[in-house]
Amino acid sequence: MNIREGIIPVVLGTAVTAAAYCLESRRSRQERFADALVGFGLAHIVLGAIDLIEHRR
Numbered sequence: 001m002n003i004r005e006g007i008i009p010v011v012l013g014t015a016v017t018a019a020a021y022c023l024e025s026r027r028s029r030q031e032r033f034a035d036a037l038v039g040f041g042l043a044h045i046v047l048g049a050i051d052l053i054e055h056r057r
Helices: 008-024 031-055
Strands: none
Touching: 008 031
């Protein structure tokens, strides 16, 4: 199985961002935690995309 470098961070970032979006929709006191998770997820998506672009075949 050949997985391109950068796919795992993008998938992880997408999952974390989606989970944080679900937390944010509740608008509870966990809002700051959800905001931090969105940032964490988006950072993984960006860094994974950079890896994908750099390591094209």
